[in-house]
Amino acid sequence: MAFQRLAERMPGLRWLTRAASILACIGFWQLASSLHVNLGIVTFRNVPPPTEVVQSAIVLLKSPKLLAHVSSSLWRVFAGYGAAVVIGIAFGFAIGRSRAASDLLLPPLELLRPIPAVAWIPLSILIFPSSELSMIFITFIGALFPIILNTVHGVANIDRRLVASAHSLGGTPAAILREIVLPGAAPSIVTGLAIGMGTSWFCLVTAEMISGQFGIGYYTWEAYTLQNYADIVVGMLVIGLLGMGSSWLLTTLGHYLMPWRHPAVAR
Amino acid sequence: MNIRVSDIAAQTVSRIEVARVSISLGEGVDAFEAIRDLNFAVVPGEFVCIVGPSGCGKSTLLGALAGHLPLTQGQLTVDDQQVLGPSPDRGIVFQQHTLFPWKRVRDNIAFGPKMRGIGKAERRRAAQELLKLVGLEGFELFYPSQLSGGMQQRVEIARVLINQPRVLLMDEPFGALDAQTRSLMQEVLLDIWTKMPTTTVFVTHDIEEALFLADRIIVMSARPGRVIDDIRLPFARPRHGELVTETSSCG
Numbered sequence: 214m215a216f217q218r219l220a221e222r223m224p225g226l227r228w229l230t231r232a233a234s235i236l237a238c239i240g241f242w243q244l245a246s247s248l249h250v251n252l253g254i255v256t257f258r259n260v261p262p263p264t265e266v267v268q269s270a271i272v273l274l275k276s277p278k279l280l281a282h283v284s285s286s287l288w289r290v291f292a293g294y295g296a297a298v299v300i301g302i303a304f305g306f307a308i309g310r311s312r313a314a315s316d317l318l319l320p321p322l323e324l325l326r327p328i329p330a331v332a333w334i335p336l337s338i339l340i341f342p343s344s345e346l347s348m349i350f351i352t353f354i355g356a357l358f359p360i361i362l363n364t365v366h367g368v369a370n371i372d373r374r375l376v377a378s379a380h381s382l383g384g385t386p387a388a389i390l391r392e393i394v395l396p397g398a399a400p401s402i403v404t405g406l407a408i409g410m411g412t413s414w415f416c417l418v419t420a421e422m423i424s425g426q427f428g429i430g431y432y433t434w435e436a437y438t439l440q441n442y443a444d445i446v447v448g449m450l451v452i453g454l455l456g457m458g459s460s461w462l463l464t465t466l467g468h469y470l471m472p473w474r475h476p477a478v479a480r
Numbered sequence: 481m482n483i484r485v486s487d488i489a490a491q492t493v494s495r496i497e498v499a500r501v502s503i504s505l506g507e508g509v510d511a512f513e514a515i516r517d518l519n520f521a522v523v524p525g526e527f528v529c530i531v532g533p534s535g536c537g538k539s540t541l542l543g544a545l546a547g548h549l550p551l552t553q554g555q556l557t558v559d560d561q562q563v564l565g566p567s568p569d570r571g572i573v574f575q576q577h578t579l580f581p582w583k584r585v586r587d588n589i590a591f592g593p594k595m596r597g598i599g600k601a602e603r604r605r606a607a608q609e610l611l612k613l614v615g616l617e618g619f620e621l622f623y624p625s626q627l628s629g630g631m632q633q634r635v636e637i638a639r640v641l642i643n644q645p646r647v648l649l650m651d652e653p654f655g656a657l658d659a660q661t662r663s664l665m666q667e668v669l670l671d672i673w674t675k676m677p678t679t680t681v682f683v684t685h686d687i688e689e690a691l692f693l694a695d696r697i698i699v700m701s702a703r704p705g706r707v708i709d710d711i712r713l714p715f716a717r718p719r720h721g722e723l724v725t726e727t728s729s730c731g
Contacts, residue, residue: 372577372578374574374577374578375578375580377546377548377566377572377578378572378574378578378580379580379591380547380548380565380566381546381547381548381566381567381568381570381571381572381640382568382571382591382592382595382639382640382643383567383568383592383595383596383643384591384595385595388595392580392591393580396580396582397582399582471582472623473581473582473583473623473625476622476623476625476626
C-alpha cells in the first residue's frame with residue numbers, strides 16, 4: 214500500500230523497480246554460476262556466468278558466422294511461414310465461406326491437426342530430398358493450422374447484418390468478400406498469424422537442432438556438443454530476439470492494416 | 481453523376497403492394513409461421529408505421545420487403561415489380577451496429593456509389609452532401625466506433641439515402657437510443673423526409689413514435705402476424721415535439 218501510494222506520486226519509481234528486478238535476476242545468475250551453486254535438482258556447475266556470455270556474444274557479433282546462421286534461419290521462416298500464410302488464408306476463406314470446400318478440405322486437416330508439428334520431423338526428412346526443404350516444411354506445418362483455423366473462425370463469424378446491409382446497398386458477392394468479409398475477418402486472421410509465427414520459430418529451432426547445418430537453432434545445439442557453454446546462452450538470446458522482432462513486425466502490420474481498431478484521435 | 485439534395489428530391493416515389501403474404505421461418509421442427517396472409521398497400525410518398533407486440537413478424541415483413549427473406553406465399557411488389565432480392569432501390573436501416581466498422585463515416589456513406597462504380601472524388605462529394613443533410617458535417621473522417629448512437633443512426637440514414645431509394649425501410653432505427661436522443665432523431669428524420677419525401681415503412685413498438693411520425697399506422701397481431709387495425713392519422717405537418725406530449729396527455 215505504501216509503495217503504491219509512493220509510486221503514484223513518482224512514476225519513475227515503477228521503472229526503477231522493473232529495472233531493479235531484471236538486475237537482481239542477472240545478479241543471481243552471476244553469483245550462482247561463478248560460485249557453482251548446486252541446489253539439488255538444478256545445478257549451476259556448468260552454467261556460464263553473464264560476463265562470459267557477453268564476451269561470447271561480442272565474439273559472435275564480430276564473426277561472419279552470425280550473419281550466415283541468422284540469415285539461413287530467417288530464410289527458412291520466410292519460406293515456410295510465407296507459404297503457410299498464403300495457403301492458410303486461402304484455405305481458411307474457402308472453408309469459412311463454402312460448405313462444399315469445408316466438407317472437402319476440413320476432414321483431412323482435422324485428422325492431421327492433433328499431431329504436433331515437431332512429430333513431423335522424421336517423416337519429413339524421409340519425404341524431402343534435402344534437409345533444407347524438410348526444415349522449411351516443418352516451419353510451414355507449424356504455422357499452417359493456427360492460421361487456417363483463425364481465418365475460418367473470422368470468416369465464419371462475420372456479422373450477418375453487415376453482409377445483409379452490404380447486399381441492400383448494391384454490393385455484389387465479390388465486392389462483399391473484399392469490402393466486408395476480408396476486413397471483418399482481419400482481426401482474427403492477424404491473431405492466427407501471430408500464433409503461427411510463434412509456433413513457426415519453435416518448430417524451426419527444433420528442426421535445425423536435429424537436421425541443420427546452419428541456422429541459429431543448429432548454432433545453439435552445436436555449442437552444446439562442442440561444450441561452448443556460453444554460446445548456448447548467446448544462441449538462446451538471439452532466438453529470443455528474432456522471435457521478439459517478428460512479433461513486433463506483426464503487431465505493427467496489424468496496427469497499419471486495421472486503423473479502425475485503434476482510432477487515435479478524433480481527427 | 482453528381483448527386484445533390486435537389487436531385488435526390490426529384491426521385492420517383494413508389495407504391496408498395498403486399499398481397500396475401502405469408503412467411504414461415506426456421507427449419508424442420510423449429511419452423512413457425514411468422515406472418516399469415518398479410519394484405520395492404522402503401523401509396524407513393526406515404527409514411528407508414530407498423531406497430532405490434534414483439535415477435536409479431538413486423539421485422540420479418542421488413543426483411544422480406546428488403547429482399548432478405550423469401551416469401552412462403554403471396555407477392556410483394558414495388559411499382560408493380562416483384563421483390564426478388566436486395567436492391568439499393570429499397571434502402572433498409574437497422575436498429576444498430578450495421579455501419580462497417582473499418583470504414584470512415586465518409587466511406588460508409590459512399591459505399592453505395594462505390595458499388596455502382598462511381599469514382600472516388602465524385603462519391604466523396606456526394607457523401608459530403610448527405611452528411612450535410614443529416615447534420616454531421618465535420619465528422620467525415622471518424623470511424624463509427626467514435627460516434628454516439630444517435631450519430632451512428634444519422635450515418636445509417638445517409639448511407640441509405642445516397643442511393644436515392646424508391647422505398648425507405650426502417651427497422652426500429654431509434655430503438656437503442658435514449659429517450660432524449662430518440663425524440664431528437666424523430667424530428668431529424670421528419671426534417672429529412674420533408675426535404676426528400678420517400679415512401680417509408682417504419683417498424684416500431686413505440687406507439688408514441690408511430691403517432692409522431694406516421695401518416696398511417698398498421699397494427700399487427702401477435703404471432704402469426706396479421707393486420708388487425710389500419711389507422712390514418714389526421715395530424716398536420718410539419719410536426720414538432722409538442723405533438724407527442726399533447727397526444728399522450730389526451731390518451
